Amino acid sequence: MTEIDSLVLGLQQRIWQLLDNVSMLEKEDNGNLYAAVSLRIIELELAEIQDLLDKLNRTTNIYKQLSVEAAAELQDMKEKMVELENFDHTQVMMRERENQRIKSDLERCTDVLSSTSPAPTLSPGRCGLGRIVSVVGPRTYSLTVYSTSYPYGAWGRDANPAPGDENKYWLVVLSSSNVYGHYVRQYNSMGTFILGIESTDTYISSSNPTTNTIQGPNMVMYDNVLYYNCYNIYSVCQFNMTTQSVSTVALPNDAGYNNKFPFAHLDTTYSNTDMDFATDESGVYVIYASTSNFGNVIISKVETSNPPALNQTWSTSLHKKTITNTFMVCGVLYATRYLNAETEEIFYSYDTKTNVERYDLRIHIKKMQTNIEFLNYDPRDHLLYVYSDAYILTYELIFQ
Secondary structure, three states, rough: OOOHHHHHHHHHHHHHHHHHHHHHHHHOOOOOOOOOOHHHHHHHHHHHHHHHHHHHHHHHHHOOOHHHHHHHHHHHHHHHHHHHHHHHHHHHHHOOOOOOHHHHHHHHHHHHHOOOOOOOOOOOOOOOOOOOOEEEEEEEEEEEEOOOOOEEEEEEEOOOOOOOOOOOEEEEEEOOOOEEOEEEEEEEEEEEHOOOOEEEEEEEEOOOOOOOOOEEEEEEEOEEEEEEEOOOEEEEEEEEEEEEEEEEEEEOOOEEOOOOOOOOOOOEEEEOOOOEEEOOEEEEEEEEOOOOOOOOOEEEEEEEEOOEEEEEEEEEEHHHHHHOOOEEOOOOOEEEOOOOEEEEEEEEEEEOOOOEEOOOOOOOEEEOOOOEEEEEOOOOEEEEEEOOOOOEEEEEEEOO
Protein backbone atom coordinates (compact mmCIF):
# COMPACT_ATOMS: atom_id res chain seq x y z
CA MET A 1 0.00 0.00 0.00
CA THR A 2 1.36 3.44 -0.98
CA GLU A 3 1.56 6.46 1.29
CA ILE A 4 -1.34 8.16 -0.53
CA ASP A 5 -3.50 5.05 -0.10
CA SER A 6 -2.82 5.07 3.65
CA LEU A 7 -3.65 8.78 3.99
CA VAL A 8 -6.91 8.47 2.02
CA LEU A 9 -7.99 5.45 4.08
CA GLY A 10 -7.19 7.26 7.33
CA LEU A 11 -9.06 10.37 6.18
CA GLN A 12 -12.16 8.35 5.32
CA GLN A 13 -12.14 6.71 8.73
CA ARG A 14 -11.86 10.10 10.52
CA ILE A 15 -14.70 11.60 8.48
CA TRP A 16 -16.91 8.59 9.22
CA GLN A 17 -16.01 8.94 12.91
CA LEU A 18 -16.84 12.67 12.82
CA LEU A 19 -20.21 12.00 11.21
CA ASP A 20 -20.96 9.41 13.88
CA ASN A 21 -20.08 11.88 16.65
CA VAL A 22 -22.23 14.66 15.16
CA SER A 23 -25.11 12.26 14.74
CA MET A 24 -24.75 11.12 18.32
CA LEU A 25 -24.70 14.70 19.63
CA GLU A 26 -27.82 15.53 17.65
CA LYS A 27 -29.67 12.64 19.28
CA GLU A 28 -28.66 13.49 22.84
CA ASP A 29 -31.45 15.11 24.86
CA ASN A 30 -29.57 16.85 27.53
CA GLY A 31 -31.06 20.29 26.98
CA ASN A 32 -27.66 21.62 26.09
CA LEU A 33 -27.13 20.35 22.49
CA TYR A 34 -24.04 21.68 20.81
CA ALA A 35 -22.61 22.70 24.15
CA ALA A 36 -19.12 24.08 24.29
CA VAL A 37 -17.51 20.79 25.22
CA SER A 38 -19.17 18.86 22.44
CA LEU A 39 -18.38 21.55 19.91
CA ARG A 40 -14.77 21.59 21.06
CA ILE A 41 -14.52 17.86 20.39
CA ILE A 42 -15.93 18.37 16.93
CA GLU A 43 -13.48 21.21 16.29
CA LEU A 44 -10.57 18.96 17.25
CA GLU A 45 -11.89 16.25 14.95
CA LEU A 46 -12.16 18.78 12.13
CA ALA A 47 -8.64 20.05 12.83
CA GLU A 48 -7.21 16.54 12.60
CA ILE A 49 -9.14 15.94 9.38
CA GLN A 50 -7.74 19.20 8.03
CA ASP A 51 -4.21 18.07 8.95
CA LEU A 52 -4.83 14.84 7.08
CA LEU A 53 -6.13 16.78 4.08
CA ASP A 54 -3.10 19.07 4.12
CA LYS A 55 -0.76 16.09 4.38
CA LEU A 56 -2.61 14.37 1.56
CA ASN A 57 -2.36 17.51 -0.58
CA ARG A 58 1.38 17.82 0.13
CA THR A 59 1.98 14.17 -0.64
CA THR A 60 -0.11 14.46 -3.78
CA ASN A 61 1.85 17.53 -4.85
CA ILE A 62 5.14 15.73 -4.21
CA TYR A 63 3.96 12.77 -6.23
CA LYS A 64 2.67 15.12 -8.88
CA GLN A 65 6.09 16.84 -9.00
CA LEU A 66 7.77 13.48 -9.10
CA SER A 67 5.42 12.49 -11.85
CA VAL A 68 6.24 15.65 -13.76
CA GLU A 69 9.97 15.12 -13.25
CA ALA A 70 9.65 11.48 -14.20
CA ALA A 71 7.77 12.46 -17.32
CA ALA A 72 10.49 14.97 -18.17
CA GLU A 73 13.21 12.39 -17.55
CA LEU A 74 11.31 9.90 -19.65
CA GLN A 75 11.09 12.41 -22.48
CA ASP A 76 14.80 13.13 -22.12
CA MET A 77 15.53 9.42 -22.23
CA LYS A 78 13.40 9.07 -25.35
CA GLU A 79 15.34 11.90 -27.01
CA LYS A 80 18.66 10.33 -25.99
CA MET A 81 17.51 6.97 -27.30
CA VAL A 82 16.70 8.62 -30.61
CA GLU A 83 20.15 10.23 -30.64
CA LEU A 84 21.78 6.91 -29.79
CA GLU A 85 19.82 5.18 -32.52
CA ASN A 86 20.90 7.86 -35.00
CA PHE A 87 24.52 7.66 -33.78
CA ASP A 88 24.50 3.88 -33.96
CA HIS A 89 23.07 4.03 -37.45
CA THR A 90 25.76 6.55 -38.44
CA GLN A 91 28.48 4.34 -36.97
CA VAL A 92 27.09 1.31 -38.74
CA MET A 93 27.10 3.24 -41.99
CA MET A 94 30.66 4.46 -41.39
CA ARG A 95 31.81 0.93 -40.55
CA GLU A 96 30.10 -0.36 -43.62
CA ARG A 97 31.85 2.24 -45.79
CA GLU A 98 35.20 1.43 -44.12
CA ASN A 99 34.64 -2.29 -44.67
CA GLN A 100 33.84 -1.60 -48.31
CA ARG A 101 37.05 0.44 -48.66
CA ILE A 102 39.16 -2.31 -47.03
CA LYS A 103 37.47 -4.92 -49.22
CA SER A 104 38.25 -2.82 -52.30
CA ASP A 105 41.90 -2.43 -51.22
CA LEU A 106 42.20 -6.18 -50.66
CA GLU A 107 40.73 -6.87 -54.06
CA ARG A 108 43.28 -4.51 -55.66
CA CYS A 109 46.11 -6.22 -53.74
CA THR A 110 44.81 -9.59 -54.89
CA ASP A 111 44.74 -8.35 -58.47
CA VAL A 112 48.36 -7.16 -58.16
CA LEU A 113 49.47 -10.47 -56.67
CA SER A 114 47.57 -12.38 -59.33
CA SER A 115 49.20 -10.34 -62.09
CA THR A 116 52.70 -11.07 -60.73
CA SER A 117 53.83 -14.65 -60.69
CA PRO A 118 55.49 -15.75 -57.43
CA ALA A 119 59.24 -15.77 -56.93
CA PRO A 120 61.01 -19.10 -57.44
CA THR A 121 59.78 -21.61 -54.88
CA LEU A 122 62.17 -24.41 -54.12
CA SER A 123 61.06 -27.91 -53.33
CA PRO A 124 61.47 -28.98 -49.69
CA GLY A 125 63.95 -31.59 -50.86
CA ARG A 126 66.42 -28.90 -51.89
CA CYS A 127 66.14 -26.38 -49.11
CA GLY A 128 62.70 -26.16 -47.57
CA LEU A 129 62.75 -22.40 -47.05
CA GLY A 130 60.31 -21.39 -49.78
CA ARG A 131 60.57 -18.02 -51.51
CA ILE A 132 61.91 -14.74 -50.16
CA VAL A 133 59.07 -12.30 -49.51
CA SER A 134 60.80 -9.51 -47.57
CA VAL A 135 63.99 -8.30 -45.91
CA VAL A 136 63.75 -7.09 -42.30
CA GLY A 137 66.24 -4.89 -40.54
CA PRO A 138 68.93 -3.95 -40.09
CA ARG A 139 69.28 -6.26 -37.09
CA THR A 140 72.91 -5.18 -36.59
CA TYR A 141 74.28 -1.72 -37.33
CA SER A 142 77.72 -0.67 -36.12
CA LEU A 143 81.11 0.67 -37.08
CA THR A 144 84.10 -1.63 -36.75
CA VAL A 145 87.19 -0.98 -34.65
CA TYR A 146 88.54 0.96 -37.65
CA SER A 147 85.69 3.49 -37.49
CA THR A 148 85.22 5.12 -40.92
CA SER A 149 88.82 4.63 -42.10
CA TYR A 150 88.02 1.85 -44.58
CA PRO A 151 84.76 2.23 -46.57
CA TYR A 152 85.46 -0.99 -48.50
CA GLY A 153 85.54 -4.34 -46.73
CA ALA A 154 83.67 -7.56 -45.91
CA TRP A 155 82.61 -9.53 -42.86
CA GLY A 156 80.50 -12.48 -41.77
CA ARG A 157 80.64 -16.00 -40.37
CA ASP A 158 82.03 -19.22 -41.72
CA ALA A 159 79.15 -20.86 -43.62
CA ASN A 160 80.51 -24.32 -42.76
CA PRO A 161 82.53 -23.91 -39.56
CA ALA A 162 84.69 -26.48 -37.82
CA PRO A 163 83.39 -27.72 -34.46
CA GLY A 164 84.07 -25.03 -31.86
CA ASP A 165 84.19 -22.22 -34.41
CA GLU A 166 80.44 -21.79 -34.81
CA ASN A 167 80.38 -18.39 -33.08
CA LYS A 168 83.41 -16.87 -34.79
CA TYR A 169 83.16 -13.77 -36.99
CA TRP A 170 85.67 -12.62 -39.58
CA LEU A 171 86.49 -9.16 -40.95
CA VAL A 172 88.57 -7.99 -43.91
CA VAL A 173 89.19 -4.31 -44.64
CA LEU A 174 90.71 -3.12 -47.90
CA SER A 175 93.49 -1.18 -46.24
CA SER A 176 95.36 -0.21 -49.41
CA SER A 177 93.67 2.24 -51.80
CA ASN A 178 90.22 0.84 -50.81
CA VAL A 179 91.04 -2.02 -53.20
CA TYR A 180 93.53 -4.41 -51.61
CA GLY A 181 93.66 -6.42 -48.38
CA HIS A 182 96.23 -8.83 -46.99
CA TYR A 183 94.98 -10.14 -43.64
CA VAL A 184 91.86 -11.58 -41.99
CA ARG A 185 90.78 -10.51 -38.51
CA GLN A 186 88.69 -12.92 -36.43
CA TYR A 187 86.60 -12.53 -33.27
CA ASN A 188 85.20 -15.25 -31.01
CA SER A 189 81.78 -13.59 -30.65
CA MET A 190 79.62 -10.75 -31.88
CA GLY A 191 80.21 -8.96 -28.57
CA THR A 192 83.98 -8.90 -28.99
CA PHE A 193 83.53 -7.94 -32.63
CA ILE A 194 81.42 -4.87 -31.78
CA LEU A 195 83.77 -3.87 -28.96
CA GLY A 196 86.84 -4.49 -31.13
CA ILE A 197 88.62 -6.63 -28.53
CA GLU A 198 90.23 -10.07 -28.33
CA SER A 199 90.85 -10.36 -32.07
CA THR A 200 93.26 -12.58 -34.00
CA ASP A 201 94.88 -11.49 -37.29
CA THR A 202 95.93 -14.03 -39.92
CA TYR A 203 98.13 -12.62 -42.72
CA ILE A 204 98.06 -13.78 -46.32
CA SER A 205 101.18 -11.75 -47.01
CA SER A 206 103.34 -9.25 -45.15
CA SER A 207 103.04 -6.73 -47.99
CA ASN A 208 99.99 -5.31 -49.74
CA PRO A 209 99.26 -5.66 -52.58
CA THR A 210 101.26 -8.57 -53.89
CA THR A 211 100.70 -11.95 -55.51
CA ASN A 212 97.63 -13.77 -54.12
CA THR A 213 96.52 -10.96 -51.79
CA ILE A 214 92.90 -9.82 -51.82
CA GLN A 215 91.55 -7.60 -54.60
CA GLY A 216 88.07 -6.10 -54.20
CA PRO A 217 85.53 -6.37 -51.37
CA ASN A 218 83.80 -9.60 -52.43
CA MET A 219 84.82 -12.73 -50.53
CA VAL A 220 83.36 -15.52 -48.37
CA MET A 221 84.61 -17.98 -45.77
CA TYR A 222 83.70 -21.66 -45.99
CA ASP A 223 85.23 -24.48 -43.94
CA ASN A 224 87.94 -22.18 -42.52
CA VAL A 225 88.98 -21.14 -46.04
CA LEU A 226 88.65 -17.64 -47.53
CA TYR A 227 87.63 -17.38 -51.20
CA TYR A 228 88.35 -14.13 -53.06
CA ASN A 229 89.61 -12.49 -56.27
CA CYS A 230 93.38 -12.98 -56.54
CA TYR A 231 95.42 -9.81 -56.98
CA ASN A 232 95.63 -8.58 -60.59
CA ILE A 233 94.43 -11.78 -62.29
CA TYR A 234 91.19 -13.54 -63.32
CA SER A 235 91.61 -16.32 -60.75
CA VAL A 236 89.83 -17.49 -57.63
CA CYS A 237 92.12 -17.61 -54.60
CA GLN A 238 91.58 -20.07 -51.77
CA PHE A 239 93.37 -19.08 -48.53
CA ASN A 240 93.48 -21.80 -45.86
CA MET A 241 93.32 -20.11 -42.46
CA THR A 242 94.94 -23.07 -40.71
CA THR A 243 97.88 -23.76 -43.01
CA GLN A 244 98.08 -20.12 -44.24
CA SER A 245 98.57 -21.42 -47.77
CA VAL A 246 97.00 -20.20 -51.03
CA SER A 247 95.63 -22.28 -53.89
CA THR A 248 94.04 -20.92 -57.06
CA VAL A 249 91.77 -21.80 -59.97
CA ALA A 250 91.51 -19.66 -63.09
CA LEU A 251 88.26 -18.43 -64.60
CA PRO A 252 87.84 -18.47 -68.40
CA ASN A 253 90.44 -16.16 -69.94
CA ASP A 254 87.80 -13.72 -71.17
CA ALA A 255 86.36 -13.26 -67.67
CA GLY A 256 86.34 -9.70 -66.45
CA TYR A 257 88.78 -8.42 -63.84
CA ASN A 258 90.45 -5.08 -62.97
CA ASN A 259 87.17 -3.17 -63.41
CA LYS A 260 86.12 -4.61 -66.75
CA PHE A 261 82.72 -5.84 -65.49
CA PRO A 262 82.24 -4.35 -62.00
CA PHE A 263 79.03 -3.79 -60.07
CA ALA A 264 77.64 -0.33 -60.79
CA HIS A 265 74.69 2.03 -61.07
CA LEU A 266 74.21 5.36 -62.81
CA ASP A 267 76.08 7.39 -60.18
CA THR A 268 78.79 4.98 -59.03
CA THR A 269 81.02 2.12 -60.10
CA TYR A 270 82.09 -0.20 -57.29
CA SER A 271 85.81 -0.59 -57.78
CA ASN A 272 87.23 -4.07 -58.46
CA THR A 273 83.98 -5.97 -57.99
CA ASP A 274 84.34 -8.00 -61.19
CA MET A 275 84.13 -11.19 -59.15
CA ASP A 276 81.55 -11.81 -56.48
CA PHE A 277 81.47 -14.80 -54.13
CA ALA A 278 78.47 -16.37 -52.45
CA THR A 279 77.63 -19.15 -50.02
CA ASP A 280 74.39 -21.05 -49.67
CA GLU A 281 73.22 -24.37 -48.22
CA SER A 282 75.24 -26.37 -50.76
CA GLY A 283 78.58 -24.57 -50.87
CA VAL A 284 80.51 -21.77 -52.63
CA TYR A 285 79.84 -19.93 -55.90
CA VAL A 286 81.74 -17.35 -57.94
CA ILE A 287 79.71 -14.81 -59.92
CA TYR A 288 81.39 -12.95 -62.77
CA ALA A 289 80.95 -11.86 -66.42
CA SER A 290 82.79 -12.52 -69.64
CA THR A 291 83.06 -11.00 -73.09
CA SER A 292 81.79 -14.22 -74.69
CA ASN A 293 78.60 -13.84 -72.64
CA PHE A 294 78.39 -10.14 -73.61
CA GLY A 295 79.13 -8.90 -70.10
CA ASN A 296 76.21 -10.82 -68.63
CA VAL A 297 76.38 -12.62 -65.29
CA ILE A 298 77.80 -16.14 -65.11
CA ILE A 299 77.44 -18.40 -62.06
CA SER A 300 80.00 -21.15 -61.39
CA LYS A 301 79.94 -23.62 -58.51
CA VAL A 302 83.34 -23.79 -56.77
CA GLU A 303 84.46 -27.17 -55.59
CA THR A 304 86.04 -26.68 -52.17
CA SER A 305 88.79 -29.20 -52.76
CA ASN A 306 92.46 -28.26 -52.52
CA PRO A 307 93.21 -26.88 -55.02
CA PRO A 308 89.71 -25.59 -55.81
CA ALA A 309 87.96 -26.36 -59.10
CA LEU A 310 85.09 -24.94 -61.09
CA ASN A 311 82.10 -27.22 -61.42
CA GLN A 312 78.74 -26.59 -63.09
CA THR A 313 78.25 -23.18 -64.72
CA TRP A 314 75.10 -21.22 -65.64
CA SER A 315 74.89 -18.25 -68.02
CA THR A 316 72.24 -15.56 -67.49
CA SER A 317 70.85 -12.60 -69.46
CA LEU A 318 71.54 -10.16 -66.61
CA HIS A 319 74.16 -7.53 -67.49
CA LYS A 320 76.61 -7.25 -64.64
CA LYS A 321 77.12 -3.47 -64.80
CA THR A 322 73.40 -2.91 -64.14
CA ILE A 323 73.48 -4.49 -60.68
CA THR A 324 75.08 -3.66 -57.34
CA ASN A 325 75.40 -7.06 -55.63
CA THR A 326 74.42 -10.73 -55.75
CA PHE A 327 73.85 -13.52 -53.25
CA MET A 328 72.72 -17.15 -53.35
CA VAL A 329 69.96 -18.88 -51.36
CA CYS A 330 69.10 -22.56 -51.93
CA GLY A 331 70.60 -22.60 -55.40
CA VAL A 332 68.87 -19.40 -56.50
CA LEU A 333 70.89 -16.32 -57.45
CA TYR A 334 69.44 -12.97 -56.36
CA ALA A 335 70.66 -9.60 -57.65
CA THR A 336 70.21 -6.12 -56.25
CA ARG A 337 70.09 -2.68 -57.79
CA TYR A 338 70.39 0.87 -56.46
CA LEU A 339 67.08 2.74 -56.16
CA ASN A 340 68.18 5.73 -54.06
CA ALA A 341 70.32 6.62 -51.06
CA GLU A 342 67.83 4.94 -48.70
CA THR A 343 66.76 1.84 -50.62
CA GLU A 344 68.35 -1.09 -52.43
CA GLU A 345 66.09 -3.50 -54.29
CA ILE A 346 66.29 -7.24 -54.86
CA PHE A 347 64.78 -7.30 -58.33
CA TYR A 348 66.21 -10.36 -60.10
CA SER A 349 66.51 -14.11 -59.55
CA TYR A 350 67.94 -17.06 -61.42
CA ASP A 351 67.05 -20.60 -60.33
CA THR A 352 69.96 -22.92 -61.11
CA LYS A 353 67.67 -25.97 -60.95
CA THR A 354 65.03 -24.76 -63.45
CA ASN A 355 67.07 -22.09 -65.33
CA VAL A 356 64.14 -19.68 -64.82
CA GLU A 357 65.00 -15.96 -64.70
CA ARG A 358 62.84 -13.22 -63.21
CA TYR A 359 63.24 -9.45 -63.23
CA ASP A 360 60.21 -8.40 -61.15
CA LEU A 361 60.81 -9.33 -57.50
CA ARG A 362 60.62 -5.80 -55.98
CA ILE A 363 61.95 -6.71 -52.51
CA HIS A 364 63.38 -3.66 -50.76
CA ILE A 365 66.35 -3.35 -48.41
CA LYS A 366 66.36 -0.34 -46.09
CA LYS A 367 69.87 1.14 -46.18
CA MET A 368 71.57 3.08 -43.40
CA GLN A 369 74.39 4.30 -45.65
CA THR A 370 74.35 5.16 -49.35
CA ASN A 371 76.40 2.28 -50.79
CA ILE A 372 76.60 -1.45 -50.16
CA GLU A 373 80.09 -2.70 -50.98
CA PHE A 374 79.61 -6.28 -49.77
CA LEU A 375 76.56 -8.52 -49.30
CA ASN A 376 76.35 -12.26 -48.59
CA TYR A 377 73.85 -14.78 -47.25
CA ASP A 378 74.66 -17.05 -44.30
CA PRO A 379 72.74 -20.35 -44.60
CA ARG A 380 73.17 -21.01 -40.88
CA ASP A 381 71.14 -18.06 -39.58
CA HIS A 382 69.39 -16.89 -42.80
CA LEU A 383 70.85 -13.42 -42.44
CA LEU A 384 72.34 -11.11 -45.04
CA TYR A 385 75.74 -9.78 -43.95
CA VAL A 386 76.43 -6.32 -45.33
CA TYR A 387 79.43 -3.98 -45.39
CA SER A 388 78.21 -0.47 -46.19
CA ASP A 389 80.53 2.58 -46.25
CA ALA A 390 82.57 1.27 -43.25
CA TYR A 391 79.49 0.06 -41.32
CA ILE A 392 78.61 -3.58 -40.68
CA LEU A 393 74.95 -4.62 -40.84
CA THR A 394 72.78 -7.73 -40.86
CA TYR A 395 69.32 -8.19 -42.34
CA GLU A 396 66.88 -11.06 -41.83
CA LEU A 397 65.40 -12.79 -44.85
CA ILE A 398 61.70 -13.67 -44.50
CA PHE A 399 60.56 -16.75 -46.43
CA GLN A 400 57.12 -18.02 -47.34
